[in-house]
Amino acid sequence: MRQRYPMFSRMMSSFVVGMGMFLAIALINPSPAQAAVTQAGPQLARIDARDLHISLGDRQGQLMFYPNHLDLVVGQTYRLILDNPSPEKHYFSAPNFAAVSWTRKVEAAGVEVKGTVRELELKPNAKAEWVLVPEKPGQYDLECTIAGHAEAGMTGRLTIHPRSIDSV
Template sequence: MKTIKLIAACALFTGATASFSHESMPHAAKPAAIKEQKEWGIAGDAKAVTRTITLRMGDDMRFAPSHIQVREGETVRLRAQNKGKVMHEIVIGTKTELDQHAEMMVKHPGMEHDEPYMAHVKPGQRGDIVWHFNRAGTFDFACLIAGHYQAGMTGTITVLPRAH
């Protein structure tokens, strides 16, 4: 029994040391997104991307363009470029969900979250969302950083039905 405890303690110590010692090393790419069906689609596969749509974000609290159109069944790379001097993000969802999430962000401004339908973008940087729009309808996107949503940093996505 002592041998098992010793082996377990060594494994824990080795794992802890490795996790702390890698901080100065470059981090690997994000692990593959968990594919969970949402009203507005599902996380897409980068190999299936048919086009890239660039959305610029600025400190004027606007997206440009603020409306995009895709076709049902299309996998798109949404490339968010932060042209401002403060952090911005893009989150895809329904108006109701974005309203609720924005309210939570005001109460907990430091809240961390990382879903495949979100991209947090530092000033002067860019972030990508690869999304498979498998449901027709009109959906929303927004920056949910406290105050940004309230200032009107929102947009819409129209997903047109499949062409037959």
């Protein structure tokens, strides 16, 4: 069978081979911008979280958060380390705070949960970690939503401050 356009076929073959070589070189030697993105990924994954410890109640059954006020800064990564030393279950409920915070993960009892979180239930002697980044300044209410607990004093406040030059 005779080729109708032999010159065109040779040009296309050369083009395909040339593009393949270009792509191979680009993958082996990324541009400075690509290299920066490639190197930033591992650095972002290692951003240190600031640990904040919060107890839901105490061993005597007091209905309080310890501490009951937290100050956070927009853009800072936090690890809320929650524990419930009391003899009954409690909720760490702050839905408005959760709505303006990016949750990286919640970890408890060997299980890691990712995605939107609104409240955490901690059974007696349970522990959990909530890793998050606050995104919007404001004051947000915290409470235990078990009937009678908030009324007895199991409430708190989470304040997210704008990022300042001093906090960078």
